[in-house]
Amino acid sequence: MARDLPILRGRGTASNPPNPFLSAHVELDPGEGVGPEGRSARTRVLEDRTRSVLSWNTSPDLGFNVSLNPYRGCEHGCAYCYARPTHEYLGFSAGLDFEQTILAKPQAPRLLRKALSSPRWVPQTIAMSGGTDPYQPVERRLGITRGCLEVLSEFRNPVAIITKNRTVIRDLDLLRVLADVGAVNVAVSVTTLDRELQGRLEPRTSSPRRRLEAITTLAEAGIPVSVMVAPIIPGLTDHELPAILEEAARAGARGAAFIPLRLPGPVADLFDGWLAAHVPGRREKVLGRVRSLRGGCLDERRFGVRMRGEGRWAEQLAQLFRVTASRLGLQGGWPDLSAGAFRVPGSSTQLSLFGVPGEDFGQD
Secondary structure, three states, X not given: OXXXXXXXXXOOOOOOOOOOOOOOOOOOOOOOOOOHHHEOOOOEEEEOOOOOOEEEOOXXXXXXXXXXXOEEOOOOOXXXXXXXXXXXXXXXXXXXXXXXXXXEOOOHHHHHHHHHHOOOOOOOOEXXXXXXXXXOOOHHHHOHHHHHHHHXXXXXOOEEEEEOOHHHHHHHHHHHHHHXXXXXXXXXXXXXXXXXXXXXXXXXXXXXXXXXXXXXXXXXXXXXXXXXEEEXXXXXXXXXXXXXXXXXXXXXXXXXXXXXXXXXXXXXXXXXXXXXXXOHHHHHHHHHHHHHHOOOOOOOOXXXXXXXXXXXXXXXXXXXXXXXXXXXXOXXXXXXXXXXXXOOOOOOOOOOOOOOOOOOOOOO
């Protein structure tokens, strides 16, 4: 599966596998396109002119029905990212393109305001992002996620945030507004406490120490915060589960959740290439264990199974998580959020959750 590829500093992969939706593919020779000191070309940011910003799902595996993704693609470059195949729908590769060509949605705050102002909107939790990280590096410059949070805090609409980046603490002022009405939870994702491994596995994410510091900062500010141990990579990071939960609880996390690794579509080959380049001695062990909890495959698409796996190893992992989380007083990963304070700014009356319609203040 894997082939010899250069290791690009700051990138999760050096490969750009063919896009199955395109008839032609340009494949670079090993080393071509690699800049000084083994670095890849700069990230490029393109404008996504989408006409709507909310995505709906009917999956029973997810704790939300609606998500908001300010960006497509993710500069964090996590080698295992399940969202990589979504870039193929845009005409790009799930490999290097996913982390090097980012589509930003500058109109997202305006589109979100229009959606929440509609009388058809039923106030409910919006997950940010669910696809790619809302606080990836480009957010520091563009501030699209902050713009969306400004709208959510103005409407008092509940939001659940998942991130691997400490930049989330920049928005404490907005998160406090939502926390005051029970309408926010931040889940900080921690995959490993090993700084060296994190730097190779998740090259442009915040370090484990900074993520734990972010948990502390959020907790001290009164923001409900959880730790998401995801993905757990069998044979590589699974032994860290108790330590991650302990450090997160010490930092101030109130809840916890975990997800075992799954490798959909082209992600299997990309991650296999990462294993061969960075931890070749563990490659067979890791892939073998992934197959053991995925029914002999590297991915599992069945609802009810894909997010937790099955078999003896999956059961042992779940038991270890339950025992450790219980000992540390960590509750479920997603607390119930309230939409009771939802309002449409400028409306003569506050909306309720009992079917009282509001005016449509959306703007074109």
